[in-house]
Structures are given as C-alpha cells and as structure tokens.
Amino acid sequence: MDGVSMTKVMRLRHQFRRAAQSGAIKPWMLVVLLLALAPLLTLGFYEGRKAYWDAKVREMCAKDGGIKVYETVRLPPEKFNEWGQPNFFRPDQGEDALGVDYVFKKQAAYYRRGNPEMWRAHIQVIRRIDEKTLGESTSYSRRGGDLPGPVHDSSFGCPEERGDIPLLMRIFKQKPDRK
Numbered sequence: 001m002d003g004v005s006m007t008k009v010m011r012l013r014h015q016f017r018r019a020a021q022s023g024a025i026k027p028w029m030l031v032v033l034l035l036a037l038a039p040l041l042t043l044g045f046y047e048g049r050k051a052y053w054d055a056k057v058r059e060m061c062a063k064d065g066g067i068k069v070y071e072t073v074r075l076p077p078e079k080f081n082e083w084g085q086p087n088f089f090r091p092d093q094g095e096d097a098l099g100v101d102y103v104f105k106k107q108a109a110y111y112r113r114g115n116p117e118m119w120r121a122h123i124q125v126i127r128r129i130d131e132k133t134l135g136e137s138t139s140y141s142r143r144g145g146d147l148p149g150p151v152h153d154s155s156f157g158c159p160e161e162r163g164d165i166p167l168l169m170r171i172f173k174q175k176p177d178r179k
Contacts, residue, residue, distance in 0.1 A: 058158060066137070067161055067167050069135040069170045073134065098168075101129070102125055105124040106122075107122045123137040123163070125168070
C-alpha cells in the first residue's frame with residue numbers, strides 16, 4: 001500500500017477503536033452482526049462453488065458435447081419396443097449390451113471427485129464386423145456441492161439430449177412396414 005491509503009486505513013482503525021471504547025459499538029452488536037452474516041456468507045460460498053462447476057460443465061459441453069451419428073442401421077419392427085427403442089439393448093451386459101453384432105462402450109472420466117464431483121460420460125456404438133463407429137454420445141455432469149443438509153444433492157448436466165437410449169434411437173431405425 002502507498003503512504004496515503006495506509007494513513008486512511010490507520011485513521012479508520014483509530015476511529016473504530018475510539019467508537020468501541022466510548023461505548024458507541026457494543027460487543028453484542030458485533031456478535032449479532034457476525035451471526036447475521038455467517039449464514040449468508042456460507043450460502044454464498046456453496047452457491048458460488050456450484051455456479052463455478054456448472055459453468056465448467058457448460059463450457060465443456062459447448063466444445064464436444066452431444067450425439068453424433070455416423071451411420072444409421074435399419075432393423076425390422078420386432079427389434080423395437082412400443083416407444084421405438086431397441087428392445088435388444090441389455091445395459092447390464094457391458095460391451096455386449098447390444099448383442100453379438102455391436103460393441104457398446106461406455107466410459108466415465110472424472111475431472112473432480114468428492115463434493116461436488118464433475119465427470120465426462122462417453123458412449124460409443126461400434127459394428128463388430130468392420131469395427132466402424134456408428135455413433136457416439138458425449139455429456140458432462142456435476143453432482144453435489146450443496147449446503148450440507150437432509151436433502152439429496154443437486155445436479156446439472158448437458159447437453160439436453162444425451163445418454164444411451166437417445167443415441168440408440170438415432171442409430172437404429174425401424175424398416176418401414178411393407179404390406
């Protein structure tokens with residue numbers, strides 16, 4: 001600090017000390033002020049931290065988030081359920097989740113673990129016979145970072161359309177019924 005601003009600080013400190021000694025500022029007033037400010041500062045800390053990680057998620061989504069389809073595959077109607085989703089998808093089967101014809105790769109890379117945590121999810125569908133990638137989905141998510149309490153952690157993720165089912169529905173299409 002330069003000499004002028006240092007003098008101002010010293011003058012303010014001296015005035016505050018004089019006011020406290022004269023009884024103009026009571027010790028209980030300081031306690032009340034601190035008790036009033038503490039929750040606001042705490043809430044601001046947690047909300048600011050969540051906003052920071054949400055901004056990181058948005059930034060990374062803008063770079064490479066979303067679903068990319070390189071080739072669609074036409075299948076008969078019996079390969080789909082009533083919602084148009086492939087009925088041969090078994091997510092608990094790992095890379096064999098789409099049967100013997102396709103490889104289903106799902107990876108998560110954590111950028112931050114703990115509270116809050118942030119990660120990138122990447123899904124690929126690859127045709128086994130020629131090892132061609134048919135499509136991929138990339139998304140980013142944040143979970144946690146909230147003020148501690150009895151409620152569930154908040155979360156944020158993008159892009160809007162992400163994950164396995166939307167990707168599969170864009171890759172696998174029903175052949176039109178010919179009657």
